[in-house]
Amino acid sequence: MSEQEQQGLGVMDAVTKQLQQSPGVGGQSGSTGLGSLMGSMSTTVIVINIVAGIIGTFYFMYGRRKSNILMIICGILLCVVPIFIANVYGLTFCCLLLFAAPFLAERYNLFQ
Numbered sequence: 001m002s003e004q005e006q007q008g009l010g011v012m013d014a015v016t017k018q019l020q021q022s023p024g025v026g027g028q029s030g031s032t033g034l035g036s037l038m039g040s041m042s043t044t045v046i047v048i049n050i051v052a053g054i055i056g057t058f059y060f061m062y063g064r065r066k067s068n069i070l071m072i073i074c075g076i077l078l079c080v081v082p083i084f085i086a087n088v089y090g091l092t093f094c095c096l097l098l099f100a101a102p103f104l105a106e107r108y109n110l111f112q
Contacts, residue, residue, distance in 0.1 A: 045091060049082040052095045059102070070111060071102045 056078025063071030078098050085091040105111050 041086065042088065044088050045082075045086060048088070048091050048095060052078045052082045052091075052098075055099065063102075068102070070105055074098050074101050 056075045058075070059071050059078060060075030063069070063073075063075055078095065081094055081098065082091055085094060
């Protein structure tokens, strides 16, 4: 083996050893499950993300069909904004605001 290959194997061994020593999901040693990929997201945040994405997709498709630019923008934002907000209360507030924005704008004739 060349010297570079030996160094590469040494680095791989060090990374493997570090992964085995670090606590994983549920405090189990050596676990590299889905929890390590999702970070510190709670189940509530994940459910809100899924619901907002589904409703955002519906808003986007409906807005394209009806040529309603506000509905399209709110749909895109409902799909994108939950990625950047980790706080449950802030995420809920922003999503409810985006859910209601097209209907409030229509009700009060804001974009006519």
